[in-house]
Amino acid sequence: xxxxxxxxxxxxxxxxxxxxxxxxxxxxxxxxxxxxxxxxxxxxxxxxxxxxxxxxxxxxxxxxxxxxxxxxxxxxxxxxxxxxxxxxxxxxxxxxxxxxxxxxxxxxxxxxxxxxxxxxxxxxxxxxxxxxxxxxxxxxxxxxxxxxxxxxxxxxxxxxxxxxxxxxxxxxxxxxxxxxxxxxxxxxxxxxxxxxxxxxxxxxxxxxxxxxxxxxxxxxxxxxxxxxxxxxxxxxxxxxxxxxxxxxxxxxxxxxxxxxxxxxxxxxxxxxxxxxxxxxxxxxxxx
Amino acid sequence: xxxxxxxxxxxxxxxxxxxxxxxxxxxxxxxxxxxxxxxxxxxxxxxxxxxxxxxxxxxxxxxxxxxxxxxxxxxxxxxxxxxxxxxxxxxxxxxxxxxxxxxxxxxxxxxxxxxxxxxxxxxxxxxxxxxxxxxxxxxxxxxxxxxxxxxxxxxxxxxxxxxxxxxxxxxxxxxxxxxxxxxxxxxxxxxxxxxxxxxxxxxxxxxxxxxxxxxxxxxxxxxxxxxxxxxxxxxxxxxxxxxxxxxxxxxxxxxxxxxxxxxxxxxxxxxxxxxxxxxxxxxxxxxxxxxxxxxxxxxxxxxxxxxxxxxxxxxxxxxxxxxxxxxxxxxxxxxxxxxxxxxxxxxxxxxxxxxxxxxxxxxxxxxx
Numbered sequence: 001x002x003x004x005x006x007x008x009x010x011x012x013x014x015x016x017x018x019x020x021x022x023x024x025x026x027x028x029x030x031x032x033x034x035x036x037x038x039x040x041x042x043x044x045x046x047x048x049x050x051x052x053x054x055x056x057x058x059x060x061x062x063x064x065x066x067x068x069x070x071x072x073x074x075x076x077x078x079x080x081x082x083x084x085x086x087x088x089x090x091x092x093x094x095x096x097x098x099x100x101x102x103x104x105x106x107x108x109x110x111x112x113x114x115x116x117x118x119x120x121x122x123x124x125x126x127x128x129x130x131x132x133x134x135x136x137x138x139x140x141x142x143x144x145x146x147x148x149x150x151x152x153x154x155x156x157x158x159x160x161x162x163x164x165x166x167x168x169x170x171x172x173x174x175x176x177x178x179x180x181x182x183x184x185x186x187x188x189x190x191x192x193x194x195x196x197x198x199x200x201x202x203x204x205x206x207x208x209x210x211x212x213x214x215x216x217x218x219x220x221x222x223x224x225x226x227x228x229x230x231x232x233x234x235x236x237x238x239x240x241x242x243x244x245x246x247x248x249x250x251x252x253x254x255x256x257x258x259x260x261x262x263x264x265x266x267x268x269x270x271x272x273x274x275x276x277x278x279x280x281x282x283x284x285x286x287x
Numbered sequence: 288x289x290x291x292x293x294x295x296x297x298x299x300x301x302x303x304x305x306x307x308x309x310x311x312x313x314x315x316x317x318x319x320x321x322x323x324x325x326x327x328x329x330x331x332x333x334x335x336x337x338x339x340x341x342x343x344x345x346x347x348x349x350x351x352x353x354x355x356x357x358x359x360x361x362x363x364x365x366x367x368x369x370x371x372x373x374x375x376x377x378x379x380x381x382x383x384x385x386x387x388x389x390x391x392x393x394x395x396x397x398x399x400x401x402x403x404x405x406x407x408x409x410x411x412x413x414x415x416x417x418x419x420x421x422x423x424x425x426x427x428x429x430x431x432x433x434x435x436x437x438x439x440x441x442x443x444x445x446x447x448x449x450x451x452x453x454x455x456x457x458x459x460x461x462x463x464x465x466x467x468x469x470x471x472x473x474x475x476x477x478x479x480x481x482x483x484x485x486x487x488x489x490x491x492x493x494x495x496x497x498x499x500x501x502x503x504x505x506x507x508x509x510x511x512x513x514x515x516x517x518x519x520x521x522x523x524x525x526x527x528x529x530x531x532x533x534x535x536x537x538x539x540x541x542x543x544x545x546x547x548x549x550x551x552x553x554x555x556x557x558x559x560x561x562x563x564x565x566x567x568x569x570x571x572x573x574x575x576x577x578x579x580x581x582x583x584x585x586x587x588x589x590x591x592x593x594x595x596x597x598x599x600x601x602x603x604x605x606x607x608x609x610x611x612x613x614x615x616x617x618x619x620x621x622x623x624x625x626x627x628x629x630x631x632x633x634x635x636x637x638x639x640x641x642x643x644x645x646x647x648x649x650x651x652x653x654x655x
Contacts, residue, residue, distance in 0.1 A: 190395035
């Protein structure tokens with residue numbers, strides 16, 4: 001006989017409450033705003049899907065979304081290969097292992113707004129170490145407050161500096177879990193360095209790399225603090241990423257309805273792309 | 288194919304080894320004949336894997352030379368030595384198919400696809416994996432994975448030696464036997480020299496024509512399974528091989544007569560050399576006869592003992608006795624005495640050996 005014990009629900013309750021308060025309820029308020037218009041005083045007018053249509057048709061949103069994809073694409077294409085390369089060149093044993101690991105972890109320990117402020121000062125053309133060096137020693141015309149290309153180079157470099165370590169540490173964890181016998185067998189089989197990477201290291205790193213890419217995608221797609229502190233979205237709108245634009249609409253213009261609709265669309269895109277990534281990358285394992 | 292000679296081989300994992308104990312391998316001189324089936328037997332940490340890695344070239348020895356057919360290969364990397372090695376855990380290339388796995392060593396050496404196909408098909412047929420050639424190697428069971436890693440070793444026509452480093456450790460017991468006989472069959476078919484490293488005496492004795500027993504970085508004895516069982520050159524071999532192992536009893540020797548706690552014991556033959564050092568008597572449990580008190584009194588021979596433990600292991604019974612304060616095992620086929628019974632132990636004379644400082648010191652009668 002099958003026993004049904006309904007008491008089990010009580011054990012799920014705390015989690016349900018936790019999720020409700022930290023995700024569902026705040027999220028529902030956003031849903032609430034996204035279908036209404038308000039002029040303050042807690043007076044709301046039903047708006048239907050107007051805000052969604054407006055956002056989806058707006059050039060401003062398209063531009064911000066384009067910049068967002070561009071940014072995420074650039075940092076992934078740099079951080080993933082670079083992270084793997086650094087992990088491959090790190091020592092596997094001995095005195096230098098903990099030293100390398102700590103050095104690698106350091107950038108990740110710095111608070112996001114501090115990273116933004118650091119790079120802001122670092123790149124100032126007149127007094128910043130890098131800015132001064134580029135302008136006065138190398139004679140380049142580098143000023144990210146004037147030049148959109150310089151601004152892009154700077155935010156991408158900053159993100160690479162801040163987050164490549166994550167890819168490095170995860171790849172390294174994958175690498176050290178490969179038993180020596182694999183390398184020895186490959187040596188005996190006469191495999192080249194490239195073959196060792198292609199057929200041993202890369203397949204063994206695949207799981208952790210999937211996680212690394214997924215985390216880097218989500219983090220970079222939702223990035224706000226660092227570019228906000230560094231460029232504030234400028235010059236012009238050239239580095240106004242989705243989240244920066246969203247804050248401008250919500251808190252700058254106080255358009256709560258469109259901002260709420262935009263956050264839901266933003267959320268849906270992040271979710272969809274993450275799901276696509278994950279499905280594509282794990283597809284191979286199932287057959 | 289080649290004859291492998293190890294000459295004055297020593298290896299230490301320390302940068303500046305000083306005493307003998309710093310060496311994982313202490314002075315090894317060995318010849319492996321072309322086409323032989325060898326086993327390297329010894330407990331964990333005795334240096335057998337170190338020796339294997341030196342032969343395969345994964346490790347360069349601190350001192351000494353390795354010769355393949357008289358040619359010095361000590362400094363050559365593994366891929367230039369034409370050797371194959373099968374590891375404890377099956378090494379396969381997960382993302383490749385079984386066919387590509389088997390073809391990998393050949394393709395790396397630039398063989399044309401026609402040769403590759405011919406060799407892979409032949410090996411697959413030999414290993415009975417032909418029907419799996421198109422499956423991805425990661426989906427195989429552990430024993431098939433291990434077969435594939437063996438196959439990668441055998442697929443090259445010109446391998447000098449195939450080495451197995453405890454290859455059956457992760458294989459299910461019922462498949463172990465199958466794979467072991469497969470190995471034996473493969474050896475007869477490909478006629479390559481094979482070296483099988485293990486700490487399991489059954490595996491070593493069933494696979495090899497010649498067994499090399501190692502202990503603490505030294506080779507203690509080389510011989511056929513029968514030789515190792517009959518005349519262990521060292522108490523370690525006696526104890527390590529056999530189930531239960533040889534009984535080793537401390538004794539005194541005065542003017543060629545051995546005595547255990549004052550009771551004389553007849554040896555197989557005269558003692559060669561000096562008897563300075565620790566002297567011990569070695570006798571296999573198979574050659575210890577038990578007789579009851581009454582029967583022994585009439586015959587008036589044997590050592591008095593008390594039975595402390597009786598274990599029925601199926602085919603025969605192992606009787607553990609306390610004999611003058613020492614533990615002695617005896618194997619009997621017939622009825623065993625009960626625990627606590629007083630018995631007399633008789634050692635078969637031609638199987639009673641004397642060991643001085645661990646090494647065999649008696650010669651059989653007929654040789655003298």
